[in-house]
Amino acid sequence: MHFQTLKSGLRKLLKIPIGDTPRKYFFNDGQFDNQSSAMAQIFSSVESGLIKWSHYPDIYEEVFQSFRNRPNLKILEIGTRFGGGVELLQKLFQNNCTIFSIDIDPRCSVFEGANVKIRIGDQADKEFLESVVLEMGGLDIVIDDGSHDSRHQRRSFETLFPLLGEEGVYLVEDVEHSYFRKQKGWPMFPYTFMNYAKRTVENLNSEFRDYKKVMTLAHQDNSIYSVNFFRSVIVFKKRQLSEPKVIRVGNQSFPKSL
Secondary structure, X not given: OHHHHHHHHHHHHHOOOOOOOXXXXXXXXXXXXXXXXXXXXXXXXXXOEOOOXXXXXXXXXXXXXXXXXXXXXXXXXXXXXXXXXXXHHHHHHOOOEEEEEEEXXXXXXXXXXXXXXXXXXXXXXXXXXXXXXXXXXOXXXXXXXXXXXXXXXXXXXXXXXXXXXXXXXXXXXXXXXXXOHHHOOOOOOOOOHHHHHHHHHHHHOHHHOOOOOOOOOHHHOOOEEEEEEEOOEEEEEEOOOOOOOOXXXXXXXXXXXX
16 A cells, blocks of 8 residues: 555656546647648548647658658558558558558458558567568568557567568657556656667667677667657668778878978
């Protein structure tokens, strides 16, 4: 009893959110940021159920612009829900892609179409995820808009990122849930996905440490090229990195006249 009281008092002191995303942030038929932009117009044109933060079109523009004209893209969406994400991806990449979307709700199968495949399963199930990627025949983009549970986000990432193709992108949405107690969030808790992603940043430069490595993630050795943090979104880019080396170019001395 004393321990529960202590935890409750600590939560109040740290002002840790107790529930899910506060209702005050939700707006029906509201406008996205930069509503006049082409990307915001694409978001607004979606007719199926879509729930996204108002600043997401700007992030999608920055992250996916270089992919929009690439042929034969293979995209995996985690979290089909009411089909809005699938429709958004179809509008964004048009006929240049094959989309697989996964969800635990069998009713989501209704959103399957010509270039859209719906598969029912758990995003934390390693064997299920591997079977989906095998069926896809490759993987260029992953968008995790699933349970938002840090444990699930991490398991999906650790399974799928190694299967992501060269120059691929892994985007995780709604990472503000790392701060919600309902989703096992806690600002100092090391197992939130936010803190997990922060540790991947440390590993980007781990070979330069002159002390024993505190943590290693085997799957990311020479494979994570960059980690970008946006509000509510984290984006990992994949590129095989070579052994780091310093290149000297030009004359490495001062002029003799000095």
